[in-house]
Amino acid sequence: LALAYETGRIKPTEELRDIVYKCTVCGNCAVACKYMNTLEPLEIIMKLREKLVNTGCGPMPQQQVYIEAVKKVNNPYNEPYEKRMDWIPDDIILNPDAKVLYFVGCTSSYRRKEMAIAAARILNAAGVSFNILQNDEFCCGSPILRIGDTTTFEEILNKNLDIIESKGVETVVFSCAGCYDTFKVDYPLSRKYEFKVKHTVELFDELIESGQLKLTNNVPITVTYHDPCHLGRNAERYEDWDGDVVQLLPLVSINVPPKPKRTG
Numbered sequence: 001l002a003l004a005y006e007t008g009r010i011k012p013t014e015e016l017r018d019i020v021y022k023c024t025v026c027g028n029c030a031v032a033c034k035y036m037n038t039l040e041p042l043e044i045i046m047k048l049r050e051k052l053v054n055t056g057c058g059p060m061p062q063q064q065v066y067i068e069a070v071k072k073v074n075n076p077y078n079e080p081y082e083k084r085m086d087w088i089p090d091d092i093i094l095n096p097d098a099k100v101l102y103f104v105g106c107t108s109s110y111r112r113k114e115m116a117i118a119a120a121r122i123l124n125a126a127g128v129s130f131n132i133l134q135n136d137e138f139c140c141g142s143p144i145l146r147i148g149d150t151t152t153f154e155e156i157l158n159k160n161l162d163i164i165e166s167k168g169v170e171t172v173v174f175s176c177a178g179c180y181d182t183f184k185v186d187y188p189l190s191r192k193y194e195f196k197v198k199h200t201v202e203l204f205d206e207l208i209e210s211g212q213l214k215l216t217n218n219v220p221i222t223v224t225y226h227d228p229c230h231l232g233r234n235a236e237r238y239e240d241w242d243g244d245v246v247q248l249l250p251l252v253s254i255n256v257p258p259k260p261k262r263t264g
Contacts, residue, residue, distance in 0.1 A: 002044045005051070012057035020048050021060050025146050026229040049148030059147040067149055070156070074138040075106040085134055087113035092120045100130040101169040101195075103183070105176035106139050119175040119200050126213040128203075130173070136163050142182040157187055164195065171196045173203055177228035199231060 001019065004010045023045050030042040052058030059067070066076035073081045087109055102123065108116035123130050141156035164172060172195055174180035180199045187193065207213035 002048045005048065012052055012055050014057075017052055017057050017060065020045065020052060021058065021063070021147070024229075028229070046146075046148065049146075050150050051148075053148040053150075059149065063147045067144055067147070067152060070139045070141075070144060071152065075110060076139065076143045077106060077110050079110045084109045084137065087116045088120070088132075089117060091124075092117075093124050094131050095129045096131055098129040098131040099168075099170040100128060101164065101167065101172045102130050102132050103140070103172050103174050103176075103179055104132060104137060105174065105179040107178070108176055109137075115175050119173075122200075122204065122213070123173075126204075126207045128207070128212075131167075131169075133163065133167075138163075140176075140179040140182045142178045142186075145182065145186055153186075154190060157190055161187065161191055161193055165193065169195055171198060173198050173200060175200045177231035180231060201231065 001010075001016075005012070005016065010016065025042060025045065027042050030040060049058055066078070069076050069078035073079065075081070075084070087104070100123075102120065104116045108119075120130075120132075138160060139156060140160065141153045144156065145153040172183065174183065174197065177199065180197065184197045204213060208215065
């Protein structure tokens with residue numbers, strides 16, 4: 001399909017657009033194809049979306065709505081920007097001079113606040129000195145990039161990197177797999193940076209290994225661990241991390257599905 005479009009055998013149409021945007025960009029096809037050859041179907045899909053946006057055929061109408069929301073209020077949920085910090089409780093300790101920055105992300109700020117609260121409390125419990133961007137945090141740009149609006153994404157990327165680099169931080173930590181993937185994989189394709197990026201899964205694993213984070217209370221429940229597609233495949237964590245942190249947890253009974261099942 002992409003080859004036919006690239007060679008001019010088919011034209012941009014609503015039917016073509018609908019087919020291209022049905023992909024969830026989970027990356028499973030790219031992993032499967034690498035067992036047989038060096039095809040990169042996910043990259044082809046993303047480039048095709050970029051071309052459709054540039055011709056005015058894409059994105060889908062519903063996707064254009066959250067592009068405009070990000071431009072207007074800096075998040076795809078169209079929530080008021082001044083409420084971005086409403087998630088943080090009074091017991092969280094921040095250090096304005098910390099070299100570790102916790103990038104919260106839009107979803108944790110507005111929809112899944114418990115993720116941000118839990119991450120911040122664990123960092124405090126482990127004695128990790130950290131800060132957040134507060135009123136200087138904006139959308140990472142992942143939703144914009146995934147639908148092919150690379151022009152808007154570049155603007156967001158440069159704004160975020162300008163702000164973070166001005167803070168002099170050495171490590172940026174993410175609990176959102178989408179934000180982590182975007183910073184780790186996509187940002188360097190356009191602009192290099194010097195700070196380190198870590199997902200909380202990686203950081204907490206290191207803290208447990210070093211003894212800085214101690215686990216003492218048993219919780220009588222069974223949980224199933226789900227590897228986010230952004231983290232496990234797109235950010236290429238499978239090659240050097242295979243769930244060590246959940247295997248170390250004595251707190252709960254863990255059910256870890258086999259890798260082929262770990263898809264959204």
